[in-house]
Amino acid sequence: MQKNFIEIKYTQPGKSMQNGYIELFNRFFREDILDAYNFNHIYLLQKISDKWREDYNFNHPHKSLGNISPKEYMRRYED
Structure with a gap:
């Protein structure tokens, strides 16, 4: 990876805010999906997660x- 000038940096244990974007995403996912539903099957979790991810990424x-939203941004700045 040195030839591409990429340096891997790991977060320190107990220092979650070193990667605040991931922590924020994890919080939203946990509150909106994992804490909100009871899952009887992994398929149900996957189906709900996919819908949530699409909404989160586009709306x-x-x-x-x-x-x-990204959809609104694309509409405003097309062409």
């Missing part, structure tokens, strides 16, 4: 986009 407002 959820993102701070980095000026608090608009």
Whole structure:
């Protein structure tokens, strides 16, 4: 990986805020999916997770986009 100038940096144990974006995503996923449903089968978890992920990635407002959704951002800045 040195030829690509990539350096792997690991978070320190107990220092979750060194990777705050992942921690925020994990919190949303845990609250919206894992804590909200009782799963009888892994298929149900996968189905609900896929729907949630699609909504989160395309319809959820993102701070980095000026608090608009990626779909809205694409509509505004097409062409």
